[in-house]
Amino acid sequence: MRFIESDFTIPEIPKQLVAQIRISASAPSNIALVKYWGKQGLQLPMNPSVSFTLNRSKTLTTADLTALNKASKQVLFKFYFDQKHYPDFEPKIAGFFKNIQKFAPFVTAYQWQIYSHNTFPHSGGIASSASGFAALAKIVVDLEKQLYPQQTEEYYNKKVSFLARLGSGSATRSMASPVMIWGTHPQIKNTSDLYAVLPNFDVHPVFSNFRDSIVLVEKGQKKVSSTAGHNLMTKHPYKDIRKQQAFEHTLQMLQYLKTGDVENFIKLTEAEALGLHALMMTSDPDYILMQPDTLKIILTIRQIRHQTGLPVCFTLDAGANVHVLYPENIVNEIEEKLFSKIYYDVIHDYV
Numbered sequence: 001m002r003f004i005e006s007d008f009t010i011p012e013i014p015k016q017l018v019a020q021i022r023i024s025a026s027a028p029s030n031i032a033l034v035k036y037w038g039k040q041g042l043q044l045p046m047n048p049s050v051s052f053t054l055n056r057s058k059t060l061t062t063a064d065l066t067a068l069n070k071a072s073k074q075v076l077f078k079f080y081f082d083q084k085h086y087p088d089f090e091p092k093i094a095g096f097f098k099n100i101q102k103f104a105p106f107v108t109a110y111q112w113q114i115y116s117h118n119t120f121p122h123s124g125g126i127a128s129s130a131s132g133f134a135a136l137a138k139i140v141v142d143l144e145k146q147l148y149p150q151q152t153e154e155y156y157n158k159k160v161s162f163l164a165r166l167g168s169g170s171a172t173r174s175m176a177s178p179v180m181i182w183g184t185h186p187q188i189k190n191t192s193d194l195y196a197v198l199p200n201f202d203v204h205p206v207f208s209n210f211r212d213s214i215v216l217v218e219k220g221q222k223k224v225s226s227t228a229g230h231n232l233m234t235k236h237p238y239k240d241i242r243k244q245q246a247f248e249h250t251l252q253m254l255q256y257l258k259t260g261d262v263e264n265f266i267k268l269t270e271a272e273a274l275g276l277h278a279l280m281m282t283s284d285p286d287y288i289l290m291q292p293d294t295l296k297i298i299l300t301i302r303q304i305r306h307q308t309g310l311p312v313c314f315t316l317d318a319g320a321n322v323h324v325l326y327p328e329n330i331v332n333e334i335e336e337k338l339f340s341k342i343y344y345d346v347i348h349d350y351v
């Protein structure tokens with residue numbers, strides 16, 4: 001079933017609130033194969049995207065909620081990361097709470113203490129906001145379930161994805177395994193700009209044991225936030241052509257995932273990664289997020305592939321780190337030919 005915004009709207013705060021409640025949830029990370037780059041309205045994507053869900057890199061979050069005597073205008077909360085108060089992340093969480101008020105007004109009726117932990121190094125520059133907002137969205141919908149117990153499983157899943165989007169676009173895809181599609185595509189049934197969905201076919205088994213090993217060329221805070229990058233797409237000279245391309249790439253990528261066409265999967269995944277960075281390099285202002293070693297690693301991956309025929313490829317997000325994608329059965333070869341020869345930390349994840 002396709003939900004619309006009004007299906008998720010809740011007009012008022014229920015009268016009966018639980019005084020004190022603790023809710024925990026966890027959510028996976030994801031890496032986009034077809035990239036979301038550019039948005040409109042309230043966190044709506046310019047084009048559809050497709051991602052692998054990464055099950056090892058998770059965020060685990062617990063919220064301690066205390067009912068207030070009177071609902072507050074803005075949500076009162078404090079965010080702790082690995083037991084330490086982490087104010088740097090609070091503005092983005094405040095934005096999330098503001099965006100979701102129409103859809104979960106009861107969040108203002110509580111005081112929130114939020115404790116979060118990642119199963120991967122936070123400074124690693126991998127999409128911690130995606131798993132983080134997805135976990136928080138689950139907590140909100142779990143709370144909603146306590147107040148409105150009649151919700152269906154389908155509603156639950158879609159509402160989590162819908163709310164997560166209002167924290168960070170890519171968080172909308174941090175849901176089920178192995179692949180998620182986000183964004184309305186006229187040729188793909190049930191797709192929506194509002195939330196992500198699973199494909200309506202089984203992903204070919206060659207992709208079920210895929211690895212994503214992230215080479216941390218650069219640790220720490222991103223130099224240009226994704227949000228700033230998305231905004232530059234509004235006036236980008238290649239906007240229209242990129243949009244059209246992403247719609248085509250989405251169809252092609254899903255076809256390759258369905259049929260197990262690894263060769264074309266590799267070609268398209270790399271084209272999307274390079275295309276994303278090409279958009280950044282041709283925006284105004286332009287910016288270059290790749291480091292010299294990003295390029296070196298990319299070229300080494302291609303060299304390994306050409307010399308040995310091993311099905312290994314790369315993708316990139318909005319940063320210098322390289323995501324190395326390959327099936328599990330060649331893990332030893334990739335270790336020997338690539339990881340043992342570089343000096344950066346590598347985080348191993350899998351689909």
Ligand code: DP6
Nearest residue numbers: 032035036168169170226227317318
């Ligand atoms: C390059 O989801 O981080 O990783 O919606 O502003 O929070 P906001 O942006 P974000 O953008 C991710 C961009 C990307 C591509 C992708 O994940 O599809």
